[in-house]
Every structure is written in C-alpha cells, then in structure tokens.
Amino acid sequence: MDAVSETKEPRYAPYANGRFQMAMGLVALDLTDWIDVDDSRAAELCEKERLLAVQHEAVFGDLPGSAPAQREVLMLLLDNLERCHPGLISCDDGMVTVAETGRTYRLAGFADHALDLAGRLVQEDLCLMTPGEEGYVLHAASLCFPARWVLAEKLGRPMMGIHEHVSGYAEKLGRPVDRFFTHLKADKPVARLNWSVVDDPALFQTSGKFRNDGQSVITPENAGDRLWLRVERQTLRRLPDSGDILFTIRTFVDPLSSLAARPDLAAGLRAAIAEMPEGMQRYKSLIPFRAALDGYLGALMERAA
Known part of the structure; x- marks a missing residue:
C-alpha cells in the first residue's frame, strides 16, 4: 500500500457524497469566478502552444459563420481577465501579452479565428455552441485537453x-x-463538475473510451500511483450579442494517491463507483482496473478506521 502522498488534495471532489447520478448538476456561476486560475497556468498554457504548433487541426476547429461569436468570446475573456485577474495579461495598441509565458499576440492576426487566441489566454478549453435544426451544434472549439x-x-x-x-x-x-440550452439566459451563467478515474494523466487524450483490456497491470498495491482522478469544471453562459452559448472546460488531474489523507473522499469515490451503472463504467473504461481501484480505496478506509 502506498505511503501517505505529499501531493495536495484534489481541489474538486464531485464524488464526495458517494452518489452517481445522470444529472446536469448545475449551480449558479458568479462571473468573477468564471475563469479558473492556479499555479499550473504557465505549464498548461505552454502545453496548449505546443499542441497548437504541432497538431493545430486536432485542437482547434471552426465552421463558417462562427467568426462574430468567436470575437465576442475573445472580448469577454479579455475584459474578464483584466478585471478579475489583474496582471495575467496586458493589452496595448492591438496587442495582448500573457505574463506567465511572455508571449505577445496581435489581435488583428486572429480576426477570423478569435477563439484560437482566446484559448491561448486561459487554461480552459472553449466550445462554442449555436442553434441548429436539431438543437445546439458545436460551431467552433479550442480543445487542447x-x-x-x-x-x-x-x-x-x-x-x-x-x-x-x-x-x-x-x-x-x-x-x-x-431544453436548458434553449432557455439559458445571458445573465444566468452556470457551472457543473464532471469526473472520472483514468490510467493516463495526459491532458490531451483523444482515445480510450470503452476499453476492456482484460487483466490489468494495475493492482490494489500500485493503484495510487497508476491511476488518476480527472475532474472537469465546466461553465455555460449565453453570449449577450450573438446569442450563442459558450461552454468552458477546465481540467484537473490528480493522482489517486492524493486521497491517501482523505479517507472520507476515498469512501465517497468508492460508493459512487459502486452506484455507477455497468454501461457507464464501460464507457469510462473503468472495467480493466475496477477491482484494483476498489481494493485500494477500501484499504485507505481501513487504514483510517
């Protein structure tokens, strides 16, 4: 069994109540807390730049007609960062500079793909939704993680x-x-949390759903170092001018061992997974290491008893 980890505790633990529910789980969002900033900002913005440089088409995409809403997102983000997170960026003479990375961007250079620039300024991924014949469709996205x-x-x-x-x-x-997308008001932004347990800590992952690898190399003894908690803090707000909806995704990845000092969270996670339908467990690829995960969490609980 792992020793108590020096890793900090997870910032968000949506599984803490021990329940698994297929529900939106929305809470009201104060726009002063719209953008989430922590000490991973510099590293994550640099990782975004790397991904955009080596596989741009994989992490950014937009469709015709989305440019006005993209520009609206960028202007809202610039305003929010300057008011709510002073010092992170500076704007001058049509240029914006990111303090942590020292990178400077010319706004005019992103006139037709403003969401590309917006995504480089924040740790969040940004997805722009617009009304379509079958409901809201994904119109543009900066999706590095x-x-x-x-x-x-x-x-x-x-x-x-x-x-x-x-x-x-x-x-x-x-x-x-x-229904929610149809009736969301511009002055009523919301937030929610989504979570999973994964066997890969990488932020950029494009595959891995429905894995059923049989015997896993992960055991109750090594699960703390071989598994990670992946939590998404998501926000939704209607853009006041275009009427489109911006969906943001801020991703947090913590080693499972971060629960070593929190047996209450270990108990909540164990109970939530026990409630999770098998179809969802398969979708999240928990099956290969499900028994090892349960054994590890159970050991943490026993040690604290």
Whole structure:
C-alpha cells in the first residue's frame, strides 16, 4: 500500500457524497469566478502552444459563420481577465501579452479565428455552441485537453449526436439538456463538475473510451500511483450579442494517491463507483482496473478506521 502522498488534495471532489447520478448538476456561476486560475497556468498554457504548433487541426476547429461569436468570446475573456485577474495579461495598441509565458499576440492576426487566441489566454478549453435544426451544434472549439474524444468528429454535430456513445445520455439527459440550452439566459451563467478515474494523466487524450483490456497491470498495491482522478469544471453562459452559448472546460488531474489523507473522499469515490451503472463504467473504461481501484480505496478506509 502506498505511503501517505505529499501531493495536495484534489481541489474538486464531485464524488464526495458517494452518489452517481445522470444529472446536469448545475449551480449558479458568479462571473468573477468564471475563469479558473492556479499555479499550473504557465505549464498548461505552454502545453496548449505546443499542441497548437504541432497538431493545430486536432485542437482547434471552426465552421463558417462562427467568426462574430468567436470575437465576442475573445472580448469577454479579455475584459474578464483584466478585471478579475489583474496582471495575467496586458493589452496595448492591438496587442495582448500573457505574463506567465511572455508571449505577445496581435489581435488583428486572429480576426477570423478569435477563439484560437482566446484559448491561448486561459487554461480552459472553449466550445462554442449555436442553434441548429436539431438543437445546439458545436460551431467552433479550442480543445487542447479533450477527455478521450476527437474534435473533428464532433464539430457541426448537435448535443445528442456529440453524446451518442455516452451510456444513458439519450434516455436521461438528452431532452433536459436541449431544453436548458434553449432557455439559458445571458445573465444566468452556470457551472457543473464532471469526473472520472483514468490510467493516463495526459491532458490531451483523444482515445480510450470503452476499453476492456482484460487483466490489468494495475493492482490494489500500485493503484495510487497508476491511476488518476480527472475532474472537469465546466461553465455555460449565453453570449449577450450573438446569442450563442459558450461552454468552458477546465481540467484537473490528480493522482489517486492524493486521497491517501482523505479517507472520507476515498469512501465517497468508492460508493459512487459502486452506484455507477455497468454501461457507464464501460464507457469510462473503468472495467480493466475496477477491482484494483476498489481494493485500494477500501484499504485507505481501513487504514483510517
């Protein structure tokens, strides 16, 4: 069994209550807390720059007609960062500079693809949704840290199509989500949390759903170092001018061993996974290491008893 980790505790623990529910789980969002900033900012912005340089088409995409809404997003982000996070960026004479990386960008150079620049200024991924014949569709995205999905496969698709492989989505969430998107007000932004346990700490992941690898090399003894908690803090707000909806995704990855000093969170995670339907466990690729994960969490609880 692992020793107590020096790793800091997870910042968000949506599994803490021990329940797993297919629900939107929305809470009101104060726009002063819209953008999440922590000490990983410099490293994550540099990783975004690397991904955009070596595989731009994999992490950024937009469709015709999205440019005005993209520019609206950029202006809202610049304003929010300057008011709520002073010192992170500086704007002067049509240029914006990021303090942590020292990079300077010319606004005019991103006139037609403003979401590309917007994504370089924040740790969040940014997804722009616009009304379509089958509901809101993904119109543009800066997606450097996908949780096992491919942007090119989702661009231009409605919410139901985007989530077609998510176990239980069509039956339980499809219609409520579509109704929510239709009625979301510009002055009522919201936030929610999503979580999973993964065997790869990489932020950029385009594959890995529905894995069933049989015997895993992960055991109750090494699970603390071989598994990671991946939590997404997501926000949704309607853009006041274009009427489109901006969906942001801020990703946090912590080693499972970060629960070593929190047996209460270990108990919550264990109970939530026990409640998770098998179809969702398969979708999240928990099956190969499900027994090892349960054994590790159970040991943490026993040690604290």
